[in-house]
Amino acid sequence: MRNLQEPINKVMAKLDSWLDAFVTMLPNMAIAVLLFVFFYLLAKYIKKFSNKLLNKTIDNRVLENLLATIIYYTVLGSGFFIILGILGLEKTVTSLLAGVGVIGIALGFAFQDISANFISGIILAFKTPFRIGDVVELNGIMGTVEKTTIRVTIVQTFQGQEVHIPNKDVMQNPIYNYSKLGKRRIDLSVGVSYNDNLKEVESVVLNCIKKLEGVVDPDNIIFDYYEFGDSSINFMIRFWIKFPGPPELGFLELRKKAIISIKQAFDEHEITIPFPIRTLEFNPRQLSSSKEEVMEVNA
Structure with missing residues (x-):
């Protein structure tokens, strides 16, 4: 019993220490939750404000959406690191910052298509081979450009279908823009x-x-x-x-x-649009011989 009682006491002591730490962290956790909500709403507001501001300064909706999205995730990321600091997870913050490069390289190999689409989206935003509302043909699909994100270009076809085309495929194939020249x-x-x-x-x-x-x-x-x-x-x-x-x-x-x-x-003006005419000619002698053969078979 003594051998069993000792590990139980250790477990109970550990649970008590965790409970004390949880109670001690409750104020910080409450602040962290409030900060998360605050930064989430702040990021949405800043993105909306950025869209309005960029709309007045940049005549490119694709680039406007790209910059606004980058600003949105930058604000969220800043809030995330601040929340980790309030929770006393400074070592976690340091580890995350130190591992960003390694993680980035690993993700680059693991998600090559996603990385290619992201880079292609940035190139399309700055190069602007088409704009929102242009009639285009991309990767064999013709329609009106509805939206371009950092991953896909959305085209609404004339048959009423919404097609999401990866930006990588857009960049690697000919782009036909029927609205560019007007x-x-x-x-x-x-x-x-x-x-x-x-x-x-x-x-x-x-x-x-x-x-x-x-x-x-x-x-x-x-x-x-x-x-x-x-x-x-x-x-x-x-x-x-x-x-x-x-x-x-x-x-x-x-x-x-x-x-x-x-x-x-x-x-x-009595101008004729002709159409092909096929003339069939029959040899009378061959026709009569075929009739005789038919009569003999019937007999």
Whole structure:
């Protein structure tokens, strides 16, 4: 019993010391909780204030979101170290500061994709190949840029889907920005009959396109015949429109109006858009012999 009583006394003494330490730390723990709430609210307020301030000074929402996020986590990190100091965990603070470099290297190898996305997000923020609201094609996905974070670029497709594209994939693939120049070209391929007057066709088509509302730079319309087709002489008409623009003057709408306008003009000037015709020829002698074979089989 004496051998058993001694370790029990040691355990009870240890528990009493922990209880005394817990009671002693209660005021500091209460202050730590209050400080955590304070720094959390402070970080959110500073992030909101930073967004407003950066919005007035920086014409780049991607960079604005990046800087505001960095400020947010900096405030939270400062509060975290202050709370550790109040709880008497100075050695923990020192160990954390000393191990930041080692941890950073270890995380860099363990989370290479996350690190690559983070660095790519910073590069995109400063390089600005696109802005929020631009119509782009990224990694084969076309839509409107909704948001860019330090990890992903969010694109809303024209089919109503929200796609999160890793920043690393954005950087490693071609970026098509349809809003950068403020205009977009429409290419239409049309064919006319070999019997039509080609100069008249060119004049009719150019007049049609120039009259369309929404066409910009009408003097830069390109018309060229490029092929003797099987049943038609084919040409390409290329013209520019404002992009992005209002829905009634958007890319798909103006392309539709151009096709309708060209077809109506061709009808008025009796210009033909031919279509392939297949002629089937039968040898009468072969046809009669096949009929005789069928009759013999039936007999």
